[in-house]
Amino acid sequence: MNTEERSKAIQGKIREKAKELLSSKKVDVIIGFGEGTLPLRATPIFVRTPEEADRLIWNSFCENNLATYLHKLSPFKVGLVVKGCDARSVIALAHEKRFKPDQLFLIGVPCQRMVDRRKVMKAFEGEILRVSEQGDEITVEGDDFKKTLKREDFLYPSCQVCVHRNPVKTDVLVGDPVEESSLVEVHPDVKEFEKMSPEERWRYFEKESSRCIRCYACREACPMCYCAECFVDSSNPKWIEKGLSPSDIDFYHIVRAYHQSGRCSGCGACERACPMEIKLTYLTQKLNQDAKEMFGFETGVDPDAPPPLSTYETEDRQEFIK
Ligand code: SF4
Ligand code: SF4
Numbered sequence: 001m002n003t004e005e006r007s008k009a010i011q012g013k014i015r016e017k018a019k020e021l022l023s024s025k026k027v028d029v030i031i032g033f034g035e036g037t038l039p040l041r042a043t044p045i046f047v048r049t050p051e052e053a054d055r056l057i058w059n060s061f062c063e064n065n066l067a068t069y070l071h072k073l074s075p076f077k078v079g080l081v082v083k084g085c086d087a088r089s090v091i092a093l094a095h096e097k098r099f100k101p102d103q104l105f106l107i108g109v110p111c112q113r114m115v116d117r118r119k120v121m122k123a124f125e126g127e128i129l130r131v132s133e134q135g136d137e138i139t140v141e142g143d144d145f146k147k148t149l150k151r152e153d154f155l156y157p158s159c160q161v162c163v164h165r166n167p168v169k170t171d172v173l174v175g176d177p178v179e180e181s182s183l184v185e186v187h188p189d190v191k192e193f194e195k196m197s198p199e200e201r202w203r204y205f206e207k208e209s210s211r212c213i214r215c216y217a218c219r220e221a222c223p224m225c226y227c228a229e230c231f232v233d234s235s236n237p238k239w240i241e242k243g244l245s246p247s248d249i250d251f252y253h254i255v256r257a258y259h260q261s262g263r264c265s266g267c268g269a270c271e272r273a274c275p276m277e278i279k280l281t282y283l284t285q286k287l288n289q290d291a292k293e294m295f296g297f298e299t300g301v302d303p304d305a306p307p308p309l310s311t312y313e314t315e316d317r318q319e320f321i322k
């Protein structure tokens with residue numbers, strides 16, 4: 001079965017399951033994807049009645065990590081459409097007790113990897129007006145051009161490196177599991193970052209963060225950024241100023257990355273949300289890689305494995321506290 005056929009079959013099953021869950025009142029709302037208003041986009045939607053379930057779609061542009069909505073809907077029973085990375089975030093959030101187990105029904109989708117819309121847009125001079133998927137290809141059309149692209153050449157870096165495309169824990173799986181393998185061994189940006197000296201790394205970090213406008217879209221897109229008051233907004237204590245001074249911006253980026261250690265699923269939603277196209281995942285993916293090497297831990301892969309940075313034992317080494 002090619003990607004288009006698989007997506008259509010998955011879409012049908014998502015709709016069917018959503019209708020069943022809403023009709024039986026097992027959930028109050030289904031959070032999934034609907035058609036975006038622009039080409040190359042799908043948008044998160046909230047479906048509350050069985051009749052609305054036919055608005056749910058599945059295709060190569062269902063890129064958001066929908067686990068980010070969980071902490072905003074706490075009184076409701078939620079049916080959530082999850083890819084491998086979303087399901088990992090759900091497990092990480094369960095460790096942090098962000099919802100009650102009976103509040104959530106997971107509709108798991110074995111993921112076909114998502115298409116990098118910015119990469120597609122950069123491949124064309126004119127405005128893209130229509131996009132369609134056929135087999136394992138996508139056709140892009142504008143006023144005076146029409147071109148067919150190989151899907152695999154336009155995947156997000158986080159998807160190229162992903163080895164957990166099948167959701168680990170779900171209540172129902174719609175679609176046959178995909179074979180787990182990465183297209184590249186190491187995230188391309190982490191690979192470049194690791195080659196640099198400490199001074200080069202700092203320069204690279206400063207160059208990226210210097211474009212930040214502090215819109216916090218990266219924070220809002222991330223399921224693991226759920227604090228009622230983020231440290232950047234706190235006025236008592238006041239950790240950073242509100243302006244655009246480089247030291248304040250750097251501080252935000254460093255703290256954000258460290259807050260994700262051992263918690264980030266590597267979904268890449270933060271980077272995709274950034275209007276300034278600032279690279280963010282080289283830091284979080286590097287920390288993910290370090291957590292794997294040091295503790296054998298990958299976020300949300302084993303529901304029973306305690307997160308290393310929020311777990312301690314009295315025998316832990318503590319020379320560093322001297
Ligand atoms: S990171 Fe993995 S599970 Fe998530 S969208 Fe990409 S390929 Fe799918
Ligand atoms: S930090 Fe970025 S890559 Fe990691 S879970 Fe949050 S949105 Fe996903």
Ligand code: SF4
Pocket residue numbers: 211212213214215216217218219273274275276277278
């Ligand atoms: S989304 Fe981009 S510009 Fe906005 S705060 Fe995050 S890094 Fe800065």
